[in-house]
Amino acid sequence: MNHIATAQSLKKPLPATLQTELKSLFGLRFSTAHAMREHHGRDESSYDPMLPDGVVFACSTEEVALIVKLCAREGVPVIPYGTGTSLEGHILALQGGITIDLSQMNAMVAVHQEDLTATVQAGVTRKQLNQELKDTGLFFPIDPGADASLGGMAATRASGTNAVRYGTMRENTLALTVVTADGRIIKTGTRAKKSSAGYDLTRLFVGSEGTLGIITEVTVKLYPQPEAISAAICSFGSIGAAVNAVIETIQMGIPVARVEFLDANGVKAINAHDKLNLPEQPLLLFEFHGSEHGVKEQAEAVQAITTEHGALGFEWATKPEDRTRLWTARHNAYFALLKARPGARAISTDCCVPISRLAECILATRADCEDHKLIYSIIGHVGDGNFHVQMLIDPNDHAEIASAEGVNSRMVTRALGMDGTCTGEHGIGLHKMDFLIEEHGEDAIDIMRTLKHALDPGNIMNPGKIVRW
């Protein structure tokens, strides 16, 4: 029996007492309607929905703690839900239980402009946060493709296009409020920029995907809006040339704010979706942040490098509206490709390797996609050595699904062989549990399992994800 079937076989009916209690406590904010459960039982992965038994919309950390206490008493699974945009099956209710929707916890708790920090409730999305910050001269850089919630981004250790310069949720989360598996409320840190005070609870919960506790508030670092921003695009005759230009840029220590790669398939998709007419060849998008002069200096250095690697044209996008159009198109790339094949679902995967191995890893993965005649695109946050493969599959075509999963599996093995990781930013969820073992080895996985057992002895926190019980 595979992992999913095993976990599902442990599913128990929701106790009637718990249902009555939740109804009396939360009224209309507790729902067992099928549509509501179905909406909360799927993410952006290609898994079929796995429905929770009920959904509660929580409005405060105290409410989350109360729900967890009630569920803990009954041994009922609890799954936190932000925007439902995870990609590896993170929020699927394998064993049923109660999904806690945190989207109504979308208040700004505090912006400390003078300290470059903000504390927000878990349901605040990244776009909302930046909207709230608009008049402060500050911004929050982390931008996964979707307009995800900060709680979800912390829980999955998200990153995005700016990570090459500003880091990921790992580096940018200062503190969390967390509801533990027994319903206690803890704070994992302070607003100090650094600390040597004891075990790093913040980073233990960042990336734990709801399996150790539920994140209800997030304190993040903010950054001054750069004095100057410019963007540039250039195309290449081959993927290798494009990626080698990036490798050299990073090795030279040029502090690019963003450097994104799209293969020809990716460019085609965004051309169609966003009505652009970019050359349908491997493409790099750069963004530079700094002083007027600094931005110019960086762009010139990058232009020299890309030219040396045979870039075809190096076009500037200095006007904010042009930049916005390009980056919006980049952020839409995932959905743009999906539209390219109506009725298809996407198997989306990512890995991350040391930068010197990036071209080799991408090229081999591309050859594998071609060999299997898949409809795919490869796009990536290549400055970090991180890339994504998105494969469109017919959900009824088992052979095609098997081909795509084969490409995924070989890509991970390839990345691990290069001393890379099985996922740079998508996380483990359900889909990469075996790869996690391949990456870490049984002993390290055993340490992870020990942590899970210690912090969630009843196995109620998003059970069946990351490590097998």
Added chain:
Amino acid sequence: MNHIATAQSLKKPLPATLQTELKSLFGLRFSTAHAMREHHGRDESSYDPMLPDGVVFACSTEEVALIVKLCAREGVPVIPYGTGTSLEGHILALQGGITIDLSQMNAMVAVHQEDLTATVQAGVTRKQLNQELKDTGLFFPIDPGADASLGGMAATRASGTNAVRYGTMRENTLALTVVTADGRIIKTGTRAKKSSAGYDLTRLFVGSEGTLGIITEVTVKLYPQPEAISAAICSFGSIGAAVNAVIETIQMGIPVARVEFLDANGVKAINAHDKLNLPEQPLLLFEFHGSEHGVKEQAEAVQAITTEHGALGFEWATKPEDRTRLWTARHNAYFALLKARPGARAISTDCCVPISRLAECILATRADCEDHKLIYSIIGHVGDGNFHVQMLIDPNDHAEIASAEGVNSRMVTRALGMDGTCTGEHGIGLHKMDFLIEEHGEDAIDIMRTLKHALDPGNIMNPGKIVRW
């Protein structure tokens, strides 16, 4: 009975069988000589030595694993030792046991110049690492005052003067090799720059001070040596003016590589120790890294800010030898002050607050030192909101010790009240265990204790530190 006495009361004699085994396995690399034990039973804190029962010099991860297995079998404490330069009693053998000296594990495992990473054995010191990197064009920025070992720096989540730009061991450690409490060997990560693969074991062990496992190898990020470096110093009529200049520099987002504060007492001490003639007033030392033009731009911006805050003179140190002299003096500050009072010991403490509260926190702490007529200096990595108070005490004068501990305690309470942390970089060790509770609250401490119990069920890994059993 206080914590130390309680822990010491649990001390058991070293089993004779273990002694025989260690002697036969390690020969002269195992010692029970008093001088050897005394050397390993003290750090740079003001605690009296607490001696281990024996010291083993390990040469490999496998040897460390073997020692831990033997000690685990007998329930004997194991304490890792790098350079003995920790400041809060981290390596004191509260309950005796075996200290594993890792200083002979000082091999470079791999330098991946093309990926900006290095893997070293735990005993490699920061200066050795940079010496080894000299011809690569790369460097490792993290620089606690002492020439500490990388293993010790990871174990205490060290930082130093460059952290404001480059981060701490938290941000710069990619992966660790760790020997667990039952003597297994695990790798906590890969060389990928980012990862969402499961629980963040790397950051769980970074800062765990040997209480969860023993770090035997460290993989760190490296950085290209900047194209240009310049340094500048300026003095101020008051501490407030100096610190406010720093606050504004950080709020403006100027990417200074270093900004260090010394109060007049600190300047006096380094003048005497390093034969300098700096004005004996509050002082800021800046360093700028970047392109020729970028460095100039940063320095001009900082000069404008410091002038606005009444800086007296803004002097450049562009020659490498002048810069080195200044930074060597800064790194000697701790020992310089110690020399100012022969026979004295130092109670050295640190805290870290959100930058906007830094001036207020330093000024109140200084007033407290003055009120208690202590011999002290305040120096700090002020760009991070982190500062140190070093108080020289006569080890036989209990009233003086109590005054210094009072200043320390009130400083921590003050920092916590400002949403800061009880230690920015020194760590918890023995000395700050109560402050850790004050900072995190009982429930979060209970989570830390749960982690300790889960990963070290026999309580043999550096017992009695960070959290009470």
